[in-house]
Amino acid sequence: MAALVPGIPNASGALKAYAEAAFLTDRKTTAELRTEIGEKIIALDLSFIVVMDDLDRLEPAQAVEIVRLVKSVADFPRFRYILSYDKAVLAHAIQTGLGVTDGAAYLQKIVQISFSLPRPEAFSLRREFISGVKDLYLEVNGNGVGEQLLADLNRVADVYGAALSTPREVKLVINILRFRYAGVRDYVYLPDLCLLQLIRISNAGLYDWIEQYLTERAVVDSGDGSVSEEEQTGLKDALIAHLAHFPPSTARTAYHLRDWISGIAGYDNENITLFSQTGDRERAEMTAHKRLGSGAYWRYYFAFSSPQNVLSPAFFDDLFRQAADPAQQDAMAELLLGKIDSNNVSSRTWFEHILSQLSSAMVATQNAAACEGLVRFFFDYSDTVIQRYHELNVWFAAYDLDLYGVVDRLIQRMCEVNRAATITFLQDICVEGSPGHGLQDMCDISCGKMEWSETDRW
Structure with a gap:
């Protein structure tokens, strides 16, 4: 109005200052707001339980954001927070995201009460795994497993099932088998497929090594090529390095791996040889039983197709x-x-x-x-x-x-x-x-x- 009507003074600055002063007078403090919200929650006479699972799967920045959020609202009445996580993994994520020295100590200041799930008994995970595989075999084939197949399955679980550390890993292996086995059941031997998937979950590097080795061996066996001594040395060193990732057990030795992967010879890791000759009878038995070491079937274990350089x-x-x-x-x-x-x-x-x-x-x-x-x-x-x-x-x-x-x-x-x-x-x-x-x-x-x-x- 001061701009439009001559003679009227410009009071906009004074009015703006008054408005800001009135807002500051009526605005509540954070503590007052929290108290008011808390009183209303109590008046509802309800309790809330907030469950947050798999926090250890978050990226460091996401983990820090969630932890800060919990910290900011954790003291509201009638609210309880249950956080599920792998302590070592989440502590490392916090340490990386915040740049603190000790992520575990920071987490301890936020989580007031903590307890750990008891470790599974030595053979419980392996029993659960075998039970899941037997159910899968019955579901796909319509009949129970035979004695020989069950014996081979137990042997696989005894050697490589020891690397299973959580029920989640058991479930993961069973889910992978459920996805793959029905499509290739006529071309694979189930215990050998179980062996590969157990290794894939517990030692991914060794799984990749097995696929590379069998690919090279197929070329050697067919006469289409050869592997130099330098390449053999590299494969041997890589195998020893991958085996060392297993926890202390018989799975660390190549001696047991040769029962499933043909061409591996030797009784200790330092003296093993690769690409050794396999007898005609042994190769025929592997093919007849559709084993992982068979030149006609090995590729079905990694893909839904046969090797390209052999006839079925x-x-x-x-x-x-x-x-x-x-x-x-x-x-x-x-x-x-x-x-x-x-x-x-x-x-x-x-x-x-x-x-x-x-x-x-x-x-x-x-x-x-x-x-x-x-x-x-x-x-x-x-x-x-x-x-x-x-x-x-x-x-x-x-x-x-x-x-x-x-x-x-x-x-x-x-x-x-x-x-x-x-x-x-x-x-x-x-x-x-x-x-x-x-x-x-x-x-x-x-x-x-x-x-x-x-x-x-x-």
């Missing part, structure tokens, strides 16, 4: 089934000849991979009819196989393929089942088979390795 056991089941049926042997021959091509994964062809898998252990599980069908293929098509390899590589030599060794193993298996029938078959196939240098060489090799009797010679 189902392929070989179909191969032997076709070989045993005369009506399907032509289709089998076309299938095998079609595998003489790059597999786009390694330097070997799929045909070479098939030959490498026809080991004594695998052949020993087949019937005579299946072996006879494969022998007939090699006798009839060996020259075709060699010719196709020459087209791929002019420097190819027949001895680069283990054709003779495979045929010899097949014939030896046939002799174990029925020696007389095998000799008759060999006589017939040598007369009726397609002539060629491959056929003649196989006849010489196969007949030369057999211990012939006088009747056989005739």
Whole structure:
């Protein structure tokens, strides 16, 4: 008004000062406000319990903010605060967030009464873990675990279950198994999967090491590559370092790990060797039981897919089934000849991979009819196989393929089942088979390795 009407004095400054003075006179102090709020809470005749869980999972800045908030309202009547946390973790977060020397001492000034949950008994967590795994197996498979599986599960829990320190960790492992097992149950052995998940929770570095080692070993076993001494030394040193993270127990020694991870040899950590050779029978047993050390199944333990550089056991089941049926042997021959091509994964062809898998252990599980069908293929098509390899590589030599060794193993298996029938078959196939240098060489090799009797010679 002073600006619009001439002659009226400007009193805005005085009015503003009066308003501020009146506000300061009526404003209550913090203590008065707290007292008033407290009286109203009491008048409600109610009690409140505020529960704050997992404070140890907060970032340092968040932890400090929550602790300060509790400190500022902790003295209101009828309110009780229950804080759940790992003392060491939360104290470290406070120490980091506030920059104080002793986070535990700062926390002690705020928390008036504290008590710790009793530590679980030595075997209670392992019993809870085994019980959870058994329930999972029943839920997924519809039947209880067998004696052998339960024995292997107990062994896993005895060695690596000792690292479980809280019920939360047990629950976490069971939840991971529940998520993974149903999708890969036909491709894994449950105790081996439990082993990996226990290690993953208690020693994540070792879990990563196992995956790296099995990846490298798959390349070595398939013949697609090798691992230098320097790389082996690095892997060995890393393994020893990871094992040291376990609490004092048998889990610290590589000797027990080799029961599940193939290729580890030695009785103490300082003298262990990696990538040691595994016998054909041991490899066949690992594949038959879908173990972690199997070259055909190991990748299912880390992903929901098979290794890229090997053919699945189902392929070989179909191969032997076709070989045993005369009506399907032509289709089998076309299938095998079609595998003489790059597999786009390694330097070997799929045909070479098939030959490498026809080991004594695998052949020993087949019937005579299946072996006879494969022998007939090699006798009839060996020259075709060699010719196709020459087209791929002019420097190819027949001895680069283990054709003779495979045929010899097949014939030896046939002799174990029925020696007389095998000799008759060999006589017939040598007369009726397609002539060629491959056929003649196989006849010489196969007949030369057999211990012939006088009747056989005739």
